[in-house]
Amino acid sequence: MFKRFKKKTAIIDGEKVTFRKGATILETARMAGIEIPTLCHMENHPPTGVCRVCVVEVEGSRTLPGACHTPITEGMVIHTRSPKVLAVRQGVVELMLSAHTGNCVNDPNAESCKLHNLASDHEVGAPRFTITHPRFYPIEEKNPYVQRNLSKCILCRRCITACEEIAGKNIMSIGYRGFKSKIIAGCDTSLTTDECRNCGICIEYCPTGALSHPENQHAVPPSRMTSGTTVKKQPPPGKPSRAELLPLLKKEVSHSGCLSAETMKLVAGKTDLSISETFGVSSFYAFLPREGNTTNRIRICRCVPCFLKQGASVITSLQKELGIHPGGITSDGKFSLEVVSCIGACDQAPAMMINETVYGNLSPDKISEILQTY
């Protein structure tokens, strides 16, 4: 049979599209003139896929994949505006609105906020998904080049990419985890002019106005805004690689009990990672405490199997016995108490760990006896 070169095709919103190998759904759709909304996406930079605004329906797929990072493949049938997609996209926008402290109604600059515009495009009304304590941080005006109002931040991470890959500076990073995630500089300190100066590139990439030019400062000349020029730092030879970071941090913790800002700067220097990145990694993990040098760490589980076996009363009795609340350290520095996720001792519930030792089948009256052995 005669074979001829056949272009790869897929169907987006009923339209037949052709694409090159490795192209994403978003790229292909845009080439075909089909607009898919995005927020975290940056043209010419690797996708992060964090905001989930660009989700689309791919026939045969259980979930809605992100268009910005999912490669389009031969024969794919994609819907970018099906009722399912629109409903989910609307939900995602609503969550972003609820989770940040915006003041869009009174804000004269709200029109320049991409989230605000997305919300009106998607007819987002009164939020169904309410969050009573949205992320809130005081406005920070210390830096003459960048003003930060992180209450408006939706954690799209464009500023991190802009700082690292366009400005070539790597000052910003993401810190903590879950709902407490935050864009950080240094050890989550204010943006000082020691490192961050004469630039302001990140401002142009912030979709919500969380980063802005201080009022008395002019915008950076557009010539500096060359998007897509990637300046990536290469680690110098001979330094421990990034893979050594966690072991190094853990070593510091076992040595000095916790990670002070000084220690983190030291480790950052050793691995040639930025301080914010080191802080970002360490603040992600529960076993890398940043404060509280204590001899004995008590970690008591509060998950379902322990909860069923009166775990709560054991926690209360521990608090009473130690005279501290979870997160605290006894006045003599001997014990710290943390209420933690499952420690994998559910067959002995309720259970706790003191340092590495597991104590199971606990009851309130056993606590003082166990503590006395330390």
Added chain:
Amino acid sequence: MPEKRIALRNCGIVDPRDIASYRKAGGFTAFMKARDTMKPDQIIDEIKKSGLTGRGGAGFSCGLKWELAGNTKSSRKYLICNADEGEVGTFKDRYILTHDPYGLIEGMCIAGLAIGATKGFIYLRAEYHALFNLLSDAIVESKRNGFMSHMDIKVFEGAGAYICGEESALMNSIEGRRGESRFKPPYPPIQGLWGRPTIINNVETLMNVPYIIKNGAAAFSAIGTGRSKGTKVFSVSGDVERPGVYELTMGSSLNELVVDLAGAQGIKAIQIGGATGNILPGRKIDTPLSHETCLGSGAVVVFNQTRNIVDIVHNNILFLHDESCGKCTPCRDGLEAMKEIFDRLVKGEGIQEDIRVLEELSKVMSLASLCGLGQAAPVPVMDSLKFFREEYTNLIQQSAYVRNYTAQGLSVTL
């Protein structure tokens, strides 16, 4: 169907600190058979034919995974054993690692031969630090006995993050990054750790490998159901007489596990698969346990008639809220919104509207989240609303009465 020991075959029989005791029990014969008489694709073929599936929760075909990595050309390939057992109610891997570290190493050595990995990692959760030396010593001994000339294995310790049990987050963690999930594709067997083809298998999955190689694929695939071959190790806890680790043939009924073996009585509900697992009502006690029904990581938590389902789901959500990596919007902010609703419900401040909002939010999270955590987080919420909806509505109604009375200056105790 009876209890059958494949993954736990050596537990309690061999001395976990003594390689000689392991070898005496037939240890490393499967490895030597694979090394001396089989080509890599023959090993992969055998695993494929056995029907072995991932035991960590996803249930993907182990052989297909290996084949994908085996076929990908690269000068360096990695093998990772996922020992970051963080799923609520799961402690089977702790049991296996404590009693049979050599069995795991033998499984890893065979996997290494099959895919051509030169470097292996055991990603051990920080909470299991006590096992670090046992595993490291077993590696040293295996090396000394000449079983690891093709591959190095290193124990890499986590630092306290449930999400690192998700394979892409786990790889980020080994690379020294935040344990955040990556989007897929690319899938790890094509592009994994440091961009190289990587196989990530659960401890229990790898424990089955020596058995299959030694006894042949047919011996393994003869056991189990259509899509679920072999056995499954379950961790049973909650309201049972005998909590612990049990290995049963796939397709055994829930009743055999929780009533006959673990001694549960007066069952109201059972959660299978951890904090993101299905919640079944007691009347579904005859459900067979397999990939076709529900299985997850094999965590089985039993709730008796005195338990309040809303409290249990609230506890699940608190856990997931704490453990969400925070990378994508639906999981990060959705779990916060969900936690708030449950906080209100259990405080007696719930309103009827909350149920609809929970359902809509569940849909957004399960469809739009980046990884399995956010996608599966609403499972217990949806299941409890399906089977125990009246517990929600009763609670909300009672709360409304209390509010009414209190507003009129009356006191009420329920």
